[in-house]
Amino acid sequence: MELRVDSLRVDRCRSLARSIADPVHGFIAAHSTVSVERAVLRLLGIDGVVGEEIPLANAVLERLDEGQRALGAARWIGAGVAETGHTPPDVAREVVEGRLALETLEMTPPEMARAVLRPLVVEALDRVRARRTERETALMRLPQGEPPLLYVIVASGNIYEDRVAAVAAAEAGAQIIAVIRSTGQSLLDYVPYGATTEGFGGTYATQENFRIMRAALDEVSERLGRYVMLTNYASGLCMPEIAAMAAIERLDMLLNDSMYGILFRDINMKRTFVDQHFSRMLNAAAGIVINTGEDNYLTTADAVEQAPAVLASQFINEEFAHRAGMPDAQIGLGDAYEIDPALTDGFLYQVAQAQLARQIFPHAPLKYMPPTKHMTGNIFKGHLMDAMFNLTSVMTGQTIHLCGMMTEAIHTPFLGDRALSLENARYVMNSARHFGDEIVVKPDGIIDRRARWVLEECERHLERVAERGLMAAIEAKAFADVSRAPEGGRGVEGVFAKAPAYWNPFEEALHPAEMAR
């Protein structure tokens, strides 16, 4: 299936996305956040908790006053290592416990702090790259099967229960397992520690939980002869830290999208734009595929009307990801099957939109979300809606396929719900495997006209956003009918301007060209 897509218009959309990203990127380059600094510390091996379960990385940041913080956390750890010869985690503890005074470390020449830390940064990035190589080798040895890749969620709140559900789902055909986070986690300005057994609507993302789940999936991957991927959420206030932890524990994908946090979690936009950039730099290095959250726009606003805004946001997300050094193959742009099932020809609109995204972003592993908004207690109808969604996904060549649950509107999935959902997807996708290759879209028919309208309106939408600037446009409800102010929302106090002598050794190592500018 091939839509006629106006490539000049697509080019104009990309150029508008660049002009939208430019001013935001200027802000990003001049600022850092507490969570970016904590991610730097975590990459240097500073893990664990002190006192009443306060993560060591947070405790270090709390020791720094505003002036010290503006230089970047790495400078202080580097100075400590230079002065004591201890490891970064030991230095962190000594600073937190007051055994190593920051006033003393101020005397250490910055060049010396940097020189001492650089080899440790190289080692840290080598560990990240080693995990990446492990994944690439595993995928060669244990091929995961062809897309659409079937993705299901586990969300019991208890990591050990999640592990049982994840293994069962993998056995039932799941190719990607997502551990949904506890519903309040995005608003915590720290990452909880250790294995957790209680959460609401999901399970806390902790480094230990990542490790437990990765080990279980590695084992089942060997047994099934296909690599089962693991994903979590680098969103909310700890976006870069989760990205760092995921890189270390070899997660394969991460939901990673500022717009999602801004619109749906009321997270301050400045905070999360800065956080997102560093997260994506880490994801790029770790070979982690990001998933973006455009699909969520459709759950709050009308899916027929919002289609151009979804595409516009995909262009913007692509641009931000490129600027963080991500290749197309790691940019999983999001969309969803959310049109009202009562709408005549709604299926045709869905096909138009999904195929349009496929052609505009040919190398992106598109993420396709199932119906949620119009799912009801009528599980029988819900199962049918999921089948239509499955058909759309396979015929338009989507890559990351979130399996719909017929009990979507009722509870977090039962183990049996997941098995039925996977069976539905495998049946439809096998039965219609090459359907998309066999059909021709009627010129000027409903699908063709719809796709054209979406792209035209998308360009207009991008023009309006470019005119106002992204931050002002978000305030004016340009996305998802939600308004957020540039200074409003959570986490704004954690944003700070970089001092001229600011240093982030990972940013430097990953983006030497940009730092030189």
Add this chain to the structure above:
Amino acid sequence: MRLVRPYGDTIDDGAVQLSFTLPMPWSEAADEAARQLVGKMGFSDAAVVEGRSIASNFSLFVVYAHTPASVDVSQITVDAPAPHAMSLDEVDAFIRREFRRKLVVAGACIGTDAHTVGIDAIMNMKGCHGDYGLERYHELEAYNLGSQVSAEELVRFAQERRVDVLLASQVVTQKGSDVRTFTALAELVEAEGLRERVVLICGGPRVTNLLAQELGFDAGFGRGTLPSEVATFFVHRLREKLLYARA
């Protein structure tokens, strides 16, 4: 007295369909386990029409069976909060006539819940199923505070804006979290002395009017509720409250 029991294809046959998972590998014995289990639930003539492995340690079953149970529907009473909803125009006219000022409504998805689908359906301009949301009502000043709003924030907002109606929504119901959060809100509204003049409403897929009243709310609205139903309820309830306060 009028007894009813499930209807398969003949009156009073009591036929039901069941589906469940057992934590055991599939075998003939697993099918038999499923059949016996359904018998222990009080059903008769259980037929396991499908039993199969869905993972190495789990099996899924579809079972048809018959129940001898019945209920007397003549003895059932339910308390529906809004039996006859007024239209948007009728609600606006009612407010102009009865209150002679705009009413202030604030809604939020409370606690740690981030699922705004319910509160959005009631409040957003667009509404749901062709029924306009509260933001569209001319005589309402409607504020949708979004998700993950604490009870304290919602109550503070209610005090600052002289809110007449508070709508609290929760979708996530895992392990009773919704009940705890709703209860905390009702207690805070009471403690802050707002209970006499504010109509307090909760909503969510698992909310029933009965539960809401037990928790100290004026009403609760469940799945499929339309904005006009909520509006009809609170304009009437607010008028009652004001009449009561004056008396």
